[in-house]
Amino acid sequence: MNNNKNSSFQIKLPIIIFSTLAAGILIGATMANPSSNKDTVLEGITRIKEILLQVDQNYVEEVDTDKLVNSAIEGIVKELDPHTSYIPAKDLEMVSADLKGNFEGIGIEFNIFNDTLYVVAPLSG
Incomplete structure (x- = not known):
């Protein structure tokens, strides 16, 4: 008889552990609230939409x-x-056309800091 109780408990134990783990993950995901930034974005979109409707x-x-x-x-x-x-x-087609084809220039790598251009390195070719 004691063996039947052990085998029944051994069958139920993984189910209990899995259920507890799943509940913990669900509670943790809910408490962490990873969608808070998403909610802020949606609120902003709604505000802009309302303003546009009122203006219109x-x-x-x-x-x-x-x-x-x-x-x-x-x-x-x-x-x-x-x-x-x-x-x-x-304007996208016009800008895209500027980026296709050949480039001409002096061939440098540069950075801009505080409205000042700094040459980092010349480019070969």
């Missing part, structure tokens, strides 16, 4: 919503760093 519906004059959206995006990107920029869809 209630502003005295007709507005170019696309122009407002592009200006908002440019403002957001401007806050990041001096090397990040937003290229509107209408």
